[in-house]
Amino acid sequence: MKKLDLMQYFFTPKSIAVIGASQDKGSVGFVVLENFAKGKYKGKLYAVNPKHKKVQGIQSYASILDVQEEVEHAIITVPAKIVPLVLEQCGKKKVKAVTIVSAGFAEIGDHVLTEKLQAVMNTYKNMKVIGPNCLGQMYIKEHVDALFLPPYRLKRPKNGTVSFISQSGALGSAILDWAGARDYGINKFISYGNAMDIDEADLLEYLGEDKETKVIAMYIEGVRNGRKFFKIAKKVAKRKPVILIKGGMSEEGNKATLSHTGSLAGSAQVYKAVFKQTGIIHAKTMKQVFDFAKLFSNEPLMKGNRIQTITNGGGYGVLATDGIIQSGLQLAQPSSATKKAIRKVVPSYAIIENPIDLTGDADDKRYEVAVKACLADKNIDAIILILLFQVPTLSKNIDKVMEKILKTRKKPVIVMSAGGHYAAQHKKHLERHNIATFSSPFPAAHALKAMYEYGKKH
Amino acid sequence: MKKLDLMQYFFTPKSIAVIGASQDKGSVGFVVLENFAKGKYKGKLYAVNPKHKKVQGIQSYASILDVQEEVEHAIITVPAKIVPLVLEQCGKKKVKAVTIVSAGFAEIGDHVLTEKLQAVMNTYKNMKVIGPNCLGQMYIKEHVDALFLPPYRLKRPKNGTVSFISQSGALGSAILDWAGARDYGINKFISYGNAMDIDEADLLEYLGEDKETKVIAMYIEGVRNGRKFFKIAKKVAKRKPVILIKGGMSEEGNKATLSHTGSLAGSAQVYKAVFKQTGIIHAKTMKQVFDFAKLFSNEPLMKGNRIQTITNGGGYGVLATDGIIQSGLQLAQPSSATKKAIRKVVPSYAIIENPIDLTGDADDKRYEVAVKACLADKNIDAIILILLFQVPTLSKNIDKVMEKILKTRKKPVIVMSAGGHYAAQHKKHLERHNIATFSSPFPAAHALKAMYEYGKKH
Numbered sequence: 001m002k003k004l005d006l007m008q009y010f011f012t013p014k015s016i017a018v019i020g021a022s023q024d025k026g027s028v029g030f031v032v033l034e035n036f037a038k039g040k041y042k043g044k045l046y047a048v049n050p051k052h053k054k055v056q057g058i059q060s061y062a063s064i065l066d067v068q069e070e071v072e073h074a075i076i077t078v079p080a081k082i083v084p085l086v087l088e089q090c091g092k093k094k095v096k097a098v099t100i101v102s103a104g105f106a107e108i109g110d111h112v113l114t115e116k117l118q119a120v121m122n123t124y125k126n127m128k129v130i131g132p133n134c135l136g137q138m139y140i141k142e143h144v145d146a147l148f149l150p151p152y153r154l155k156r157p158k159n160g161t162v163s164f165i166s167q168s169g170a171l172g173s174a175i176l177d178w179a180g181a182r183d184y185g186i187n188k189f190i191s192y193g194n195a196m197d198i199d200e201a202d203l204l205e206y207l208g209e210d211k212e213t214k215v216i217a218m219y220i221e222g223v224r225n226g227r228k229f230f231k232i233a234k235k236v237a238k239r240k241p242v243i244l245i246k247g248g249m250s251e252e253g254n255k256a257t258l259s260h261t262g263s264l265a266g267s268a269q270v271y272k273a274v275f276k277q278t279g280i281i282h283a284k285t286m287k288q289v290f291d292f293a294k295l296f297s298n299e300p301l302m303k304g305n306r307i308q309t310i311t312n313g314g315g316y317g318v319l320a321t322d323g324i325i326q327s328g329l330q331l332a333q334p335s336s337a338t339k340k341a342i343r344k345v346v347p348s349y350a351i352i353e354n355p356i357d358l359t360g361d362a363d364d365k366r367y368e369v370a371v372k373a374c375l376a377d378k379n380i381d382a383i384i385l386i387l388l389f390q391v392p393t394l395s396k397n398i399d400k401v402m403e404k405i406l407k408t409r410k411k412p413v414i415v416m417s418a419g420g421h422y423a424a425q426h427k428k429h430l431e432r433h434n435i436a437t438f439s440s441p442f443p444a445a446h447a448l449k450a451m452y453e454y455g456k457k458h
Numbered sequence: 459m460k461k462l463d464l465m466q467y468f469f470t471p472k473s474i475a476v477i478g479a480s481q482d483k484g485s486v487g488f489v490v491l492e493n494f495a496k497g498k499y500k501g502k503l504y505a506v507n508p509k510h511k512k513v514q515g516i517q518s519y520a521s522i523l524d525v526q527e528e529v530e531h532a533i534i535t536v537p538a539k540i541v542p543l544v545l546e547q548c549g550k551k552k553v554k555a556v557t558i559v560s561a562g563f564a565e566i567g568d569h570v571l572t573e574k575l576q577a578v579m580n581t582y583k584n585m586k587v588i589g590p591n592c593l594g595q596m597y598i599k600e601h602v603d604a605l606f607l608p609p610y611r612l613k614r615p616k617n618g619t620v621s622f623i624s625q626s627g628a629l630g631s632a633i634l635d636w637a638g639a640r641d642y643g644i645n646k647f648i649s650y651g652n653a654m655d656i657d658e659a660d661l662l663e664y665l666g667e668d669k670e671t672k673v674i675a676m677y678i679e680g681v682r683n684g685r686k687f688f689k690i691a692k693k694v695a696k697r698k699p700v701i702l703i704k705g706g707m708s709e710e711g712n713k714a715t716l717s718h719t720g721s722l723a724g725s726a727q728v729y730k731a732v733f734k735q736t737g738i739i740h741a742k743t744m745k746q747v748f749d750f751a752k753l754f755s756n757e758p759l760m761k762g763n764r765i766q767t768i769t770n771g772g773g774y775g776v777l778a779t780d781g782i783i784q785s786g787l788q789l790a791q792p793s794s795a796t797k798k799a800i801r802k803v804v805p806s807y808a809i810i811e812n813p814i815d816l817t818g819d820a821d822d823k824r825y826e827v828a829v830k831a832c833l834a835d836k837n838i839d840a841i842i843l844i845l846l847f848q849v850p851t852l853s854k855n856i857d858k859v860m861e862k863i864l865k866t867r868k869k870p871v872i873v874m875s876a877g878g879h880y881a882a883q884h885k886k887h888l889e890r891h892n893i894a895t896f897s898s899p900f901p902a903a904h905a906l907k908a909m910y911e912y913g914k915k916h
Contacts, residue, residue, distance in 0.1 A: 026850045026851065027850075028819075028850075031850055103817075103818065104807065107772075107807070108806075108807025109807065110807070148850070149848045149849065149850065150850055152880065153847065153848040153849075153850065153880045154848040154877065154878070154880070155878045155879060155880075166773070167773065168771065168772055168773020168774070168776075169771070169773075169818060170769075170770065170771020170772065170773050170774055170818065170846050170849075171771065171773035171774060171777075171876075172773075173846070173848055173877075174771075174774075174846060174848070174876035174877045174881075175876075177848055177876070177877035177878040177880070177881060178876060178877055178878055180878050181877070181878030181879050181882070182878075219773060221773070221776060245777075247773055247776035247777050247780065248776050248779075248780065249780050249784075250779065250780045250783035250784055251783070252779050252780075252782075252783050252789055253776050253777070253779040253780035253783065255779075256772075256775055256776045256779045256811075256812075256813055257776050284900075285898060285900045285901075286777065286876070286898050286899075286900075287898055287900075287901075311628075312628065313626065313627070313628020313629065313632075314565075314626055314628065314714075315624070315625065315626025315627075315628050315629035315630075315677060315679070315705055316626070316628055316629060316632075317714055318626075318679060318705035318706050318711050318714045318715050319629075319703075319705050319711070319744065321706075321708065321710050321711040321713075321714045322705065322706065322707050322708045322710075322711035324710075325708035325709070325710050325711065326707075326708055331710055348566075349562065349565070349566025349567065349568075354714075355714055359561075360561070360627060360628065388628050388631070388632060389611065390607045390611045390612040390631055390632070390635055391607065391611075391628075392484045392485075392489060392606070392607065392608055392611065393484065418629075418632035418633075418635070418636060418744070419612065419631075419632045419635035419636055419639070420612070420613045420635040420636055420638050420639025420640075421613060421639050422610065422611045422612070422613070422635070423632075423635065424639070439745075440743060440744050440745050441744075442742075442743045442744075442745075443743075443745075
């Protein structure tokens with residue numbers, strides 16, 4: 001079976017064994033088993049632990065070889081020392097995909113144990129392995145969730161169209177938690193750790209082919225095979241947006257990666273060249289990863305770089321203008337038809353240029369007219385729609401009014417809104433209806449710039 | 459009476475009149491009166507509206523001149539056209555401080571009305587005026603709240619040590635709302651609009667003298683009197699941190715400010731020079747205003763630029779290292795005593811350099827030992843303390859454990875933590891105990907850099 005075909009068993013296995021399944025609350029083997037046992041996973045679940053006959057009420061096997069039925073996927077949580085033995089048993093059992101959560105290999109400098117593990121992998125080539133030293137994978141749609149973080153601490157996100165590859169488990173988990181809290185969808189998540197078998201390039205290739213994944217986001221510290229990564233990245237980035245943040249862009253950060261995942265990170269210059277040549281979208285901060293993913297997964301691509309701001313707060317209009325210019329985009333010049341339409345519904349002193357300032361006492365009607373006009377205006381490629389929900393002249397339904405108008409948009413619209421709970425509720429409504437919202441004008445402009453640059457190549 | 463003495467009547471008036479008090483829900487005159495009537499303001503409250511005998515159950519006067527008792531402060535919400543008349547009545551009544559919320563003057567190009575208003579101000583020099591075209595002021599401690607935004611839409615923050623001056627009402631209100639939702643304290647807030655009498659420099663001077671204000675944050679688009687501002691800024695910035703974001707740093711944004719508050723913003727070069735020479739801390743985004751205010755109001759100043767990262771997530775440790783280097787700070791070199799102390803409580807493979815990686819299964823004890831050692835270590839000037847609360851090995855009380863250890867800290871500690879609700883709860887506990895928390899490593903490093911630069915001059 002080909003590698004890409006085997007990889008499906010990480011995400012849609014019909015049977016899963018947790019090797020190292022545990023009774024001890026708080027232990028990795030406990031949480032992983034519990035997440036499947038209490039979750040909605042519909043396949044068969046096996047616990048492997050030689051010390052117990054039952055673990056969390058589930059029959060436990062001394063070894064995976066004792067399981068009679070086929071096991072498509074195994075998750076290994078045992079101590080590092082016995083991982084090679086246990087993996088060998090998985091090989092004999094013809095398990096197709098194995099996730100090794102356990103840490104204690106190359107990342108701590110244990111090369112003897114690492115070589116032992118490598119030898120097993122070399123023997124069983126038809127078994128694909130993620131890890132060791134990783135959080136494993138998650139595919140919400142099928143309730144496959146290898147994460148050893150309990151749901152009360154890390155809320156799982158809903159199903160979506162962004163998939164995320166992370167060399168770092170902690171970073172990956174924080175993103176999932178963040179997405180869960182904000183009601184953003186994630187399709188597939190993989191924390192791949194030391195990448196002894198399946199590496200970042202394999203995962204990128206797999207998600208590149210994956211029809212459910214519209215946008216790929218990545219955190220990497222280094223690549224295992226530069227040529228392979230380059231070739232695959234170039235292919236995938238043509239097909240869908242690949243957003244990447246690289247840890248260790250500074251020399252000192254680079255050194256720190258060595259002790260983290262045992263990979264040498266390579267120079268910043270090399271990576272910058274790779275991003276440019278492959279079409280990868282380079283995010284410089286975690287915030288940008290979120291921002292870009294949100295924009296690319298929700299909004300249509302831009303056809304030009306002319307941005308229009310609509311606002312009910314003059315100050316934010318000014319900052320959005322600064323942001324558009326500083327990010328290297330252009331101010332749109334709204335058409336006279338647009339200006340005329342808006343002029344009819346605003347007070348005489350309102351300025352209808354760029355920004356279009358609907359003024360502090362703007363009501364729903366003004367926004368309706370302005371947004372419709374700008375959506376139809378051929379001089380405008382994208383809109384930063386500033387909506388300060390706090391003002392009493394806007395109805396409580398302004399989010400729903402905007403959602404309906406924006407449903408058929410053919411250009412990207414970022415709704416920018418700052419504030420507390422009331423604003424957050426309204427933003428959440430828009431997000432649920434796949435409209436990108438931001439809290440600040442500069443990041444909105446920078447995200448549009450990234451989208452414009454990507455769009456030029458597509 | 460001197461200007462600075464008169465200004466107290468904006469914040470601690472014993473009596474307030476709302477001129478233009480209204481019965482119409484949603485109108486400015488309604489919300490302003492309601493906020494006082496339903497709020498906890500302890501002084502005397504008067505409604506002025508010639509059309510009604512009672513407004514919201516409060517006796518209403520035809521004019522402020524009909525009020526027998528002294529009125530220290532008046533808030534004007536009537537249409538622009540009658541503002542000069544009403545202000546003149548305030549002058550005759552010897553009101554000490556007036557806030558004109560009403561818009562429709564220089565910002566819409568109405569210079570005739572603006573001149574009329576100016577003439578009244580010139581006549582009554584002992585009456586100080588904020589506005590027109592502003593949100594007015596708020597002082598939570600005395601429940602003085604001129605904001606026409608209803609509390610269900612804009613949650614008021616608790617009392618704190620950061621005061622905020624904003625030329626833009628919308629920006630200011632978003633900050634208040636944001637602070638309210640996150641439980642951050644604000645001391646005094648002033649949205650000053652067109653600044654016809656009291657301008658940004660007067661407010662800066664007042665807050666510079668104000669003992670309750672530890673940190674001053676500002677949003678401005680332009681200054682009315684460059685020399686005056688420069689002189690006052692230089693004086694105040696020596697005494698306490700002044701964090702400023704300027705709208706209209708780009709030429710195009712600058713143009714947009716003209717239509718917003720009727721002020722010419724001036725070139726970016728001039729402003730940059732002013733920031734440098736006065737010691738003002740220049741925030742480039744709204745996010746940085748929040749970040750810097752949080753850090754300066756909670757943390758002791760740094761004595762050097764050597765930053766130590768402690769983490770339970772390798773990836774975030776790498777990014778923090780990148781952030782420290784890219785922001786121009788240095789990596790601390792922990793002393794051998796520090797390393798020795800930590801070595802005793804971590805697994806053999808844990809790397810105790812910079813970052814100190816307590817590894818993914820770190821428990822409360824490891825953090826306790828590491829943080830105590832770093833707080834005592836003379837090689838370390840500040841700490842980025844990465845705490846990923848999601849991992850099951852950390853107890854639910856880790857926030858309280860950290861809070862106790864950090865209580866007596868003499869160097870800044872930023873707790874960096876990403877994620878959703880569970881993480882947010884723990885962060886909130888730390889924030890309530892005046893410990894700065896961030897969601898991302900780069901902003902944490904940049905904020906420390908700003909603090910270091912400020913500290914060098916103090």
